[in-house]
Amino acid sequence: MLKITPNFAQERALNMLRQEWKNFNSFMVYAPTGAGKTGLSAFITRGFVSKGMKVMMICPYLVLINQTAQRFIEYGLPEDEIAYIWRDHPNQDPSKLIQIASADTLIRRDFPENINLLVIDEAHLKRKKILEEITRLTSETDCKVVGLSGTPFSPFLGHYYQKLIKPTTIKELIQRGDLSAYEFYAPTKPDLSKVKSARNDDYGSDYKEDEIAEIMCGADLVGDVVSSWLKLGENQPTICFCVNVSHANFITVEFNRAGINAEIMTANTPQDERDLIIHQFGQGATKIIVNVGVLVAGFDSDVRCIIYARPTKSEIRWLQSIGNRQKIITLYSRMPELKGTSAEKYLQRRGIYSHHPIEQIRFCEKQPTYKGDYQAMWALATDARGQLCYLHRTYLDGEKKAPLEVTRKMMSLQEETYLDHAQSVAIRMFPVASTLGIAEGIETALSCKQIYKVNTWSTMNAGHMAKFIAPRGVKHLIIFADNDWSATGEAAAYACANKNLLANNDIEKVSVRYPDLGDFNDLLQQGCQAREREYVKKQRETA
Numbered sequence: 440m441l442k443i444t445p446n447f448a449q450e451r452a453l454n455m456l457r458q459e460w461k462n463f464n465s466f467m468v469y470a471p472t473g474a475g476k477t478g479l480s481a482f483i484t485r486g487f488v489s490k491g492m493k494v495m496m497i498c499p500y501l502v503l504i505n506q507t508a509q510r511f512i513e514y515g516l517p518e519d520e521i522a523y524i525w526r527d528h529p530n531q532d533p534s535k536l537i538q539i540a541s542a543d544t545l546i547r548r549d550f551p552e553n554i555n556l557l558v559i560d561e562a563h564l565k566r567k568k569i570l571e572e573i574t575r576l577t578s579e580t581d582c583k584v585v586g587l588s589g590t591p592f593s594p595f596l597g598h599y600y601q602k603l604i605k606p607t608t609i610k611e612l613i614q615r616g617d618l619s620a621y622e623f624y625a626p627t628k629p630d631l632s633k634v635k636s637a638r639n640d641d642y643g644s645d646y647k648e649d650e651i652a653e654i655m656c657g658a659d660l661v662g663d664v665v666s667s668w669l670k671l672g673e674n675q676p677t678i679c680f681c682v683n684v685s686h687a688n689f690i691t692v693e694f695n696r697a698g699i700n701a702e703i704m705t706a707n708t709p710q711d712e713r714d715l716i717i718h719q720f721g722q723g724a725t726k727i728i729v730n731v732g733v734l735v736a737g738f739d740s741d742v743r744c745i746i747y748a749r750p751t752k753s754e755i756r757w758l759q760s761i762g763n764r765q766k767i768i769t770l771y772s773r774m775p776e777l778k779g780t781s782a783e784k785y786l787q788r789r790g791i792y793s794h795h796p797i798e799q800i801r802f803c804e805k806q807p808t809y810k811g812d813y814q815a816m817w818a819l820a821t822d823a824r825g826q827l828c829y830l831h832r833t834y835l836d837g838e839k840k841a842p843l844e845v846t847r848k849m850m851s852l853q854e855e856t857y858l859d860h861a862q863s864v865a866i867r868m869f870p871v872a873s874t875l876g877i878a879e880g881i882e883t884a885l886s887c888k889q890i891y892k893v894n895t896w897s898t899m900n901a902g903h904m905a906k907f908i909a910p911r912g913v914k915h916l917i918i919f920a921d922n923d924w925s926a927t928g929e930a931a932a933y934a935c936a937n938k939n940l941l942a943n944n945d946i947e948k949v950s951v952r953y954p955d956l957g958d959f960n961d962l963l964q965q966g967c968q969a970r971e972r973e974y975v976k977k978q979r980e981t982a
Contacts, residue, residue, distance in 0.1 A: 562600075801816070
């Protein structure tokens with residue numbers, strides 16, 4: 440049993456595959472960005488591994504190998520059954536049931552035997568040896584082949600894949616809110632009338648690179664790219680696609696001359712340097728990554744703006760590039776507020792009758808879980824920069840908590856490298872005020888608002904509480920600590936107090952409050968006493 444439930448597109452794809460499984464040996468799944476290709480492959484893989492059958496997943500890019508393995512483990516596939524076919528990776532074991540293979544490594548080696556299922560990510564990419572193996576496997580063995588692609592437009596694919604599976608479309612994903620809507624701006628149209636075309640195995644017919652680079656490197660066009668971003672980009676995290684390295688260098692220099700922190704990433708950029716650039720991008724230190732064909736897949740950072748400075752005739756190249764922007768998911772914009780829902784009744788059962796924030800907490804009427812559908816409260820946690828960090832879900836069964844082992848879950852909305860350094864992560868349920876409270880749980884924070892009339896935010900757990908620093912304008916921070924058996928809540932509260940008393944902010948006083956038993960929702964319902972310690976910040980001496 441996996442730890443995830445299939446979304447609508449995955450469920451639809453699985454049903455379509457089941458219907459045709461006995462009729463065909465190879466399938467091409469057309470799954471646009473946002474449909475969940477990795478999750479779908481995990482569900483298919485689970486069915487084989489549970490029967491002791493061997494699965495091989497082929498990934499075309501280095502970043503996708505690690506990402507696929509990490510996601511498989513997160514989803515609940517057995518980590519001890521995962522091995523790699525990738526250069527000299529230390530975890531190579533052909534006896535393991537799940538083989539994650541690098542396409543570049545695989546085409547230089549003998550193809551493994553006894554594979555029951557072959558899954559190929561980014562299957563539109565043309566790799567001759569892999570295509571030959573598809574033909575051999577589907578004609579000479581019982582092995583099934585599933586190709587995954589968001590852009591399966593190349594005609595050659597029809598020679599190797601017998602059945603097309605199309606569970607959803609980009610239009611449907613946008614209408615459902617799984618992909619965000621977008622705005623296009625085209626400030627300048629270069630004259631490409633005399634540029635010749637050439638064929639590419641991966642992208643089909645497209646402009647000749649050397650000719651288009653000469654045009655796009657024109658000072659006027661590069662200057663227009665920079666000035667248009669300054670006017671329309673709204674200082675958002677941005678990736679820029681260029682024709683070649685010279686073009687990318689030119690644009691990077693011009694952005695930096697304009698005072699914008701930009702970094703360049705190409706096929707020759709070492710992996711450790713790429714990781715550093717992506718880390719700095721996640722932190723906001725780098726505003727723009729200028730790249731040449733290396734951010735078309737497996738890049739999941741929060742991108743709000745795309746500069747496409749590489750004119751193309753290839754629909755494949757175009758959709759792969761802009762897909763990153765559409766991965767910004769509008770998670771709950773269509774959900775109702777809590778008023779009048781079973782979530783409101785759940786809070787009322789816990790003594791909370793007022794101050795239900797409208798924008799920060801919403802009601803999910805149908806929340807899939809491994810035990811079926813329940814309801815949930817959804818809340819969005821942001822950091823000090825206003826960036827979305829987590830989706831927090833509280834699972835409900837009508838007016839009560841759902842009968843699950845884990846009734847609260849946090850879903851990361853950023854790369855781990857960003858979250859490791861995110862500051863003051865919290866569900867900001869009420870406006871900043873001169874007196875601000877923080878508590879761990881949502882129910883605890885709402886209880887504190889009701890009892891003390893103090894705007895209180897939820898840090899979701901003790902770890903985030905310990906690292907929280909009050910924003911500007913807060914003079915009195917009240918830390919509402921849980922009184923738990925391990926003293927974790929109080930330890931986090933005092934760590935937070937110490938951090939704020941030493942911080943360069945507007946804090947004048949910090950109070951740590953804790954109930955005799957449990958948390959402040961217990962205090963609200965049972966009427967126990969609360970204790971408090973106050974700390975006044977020492978004024979800094981000035982020269």
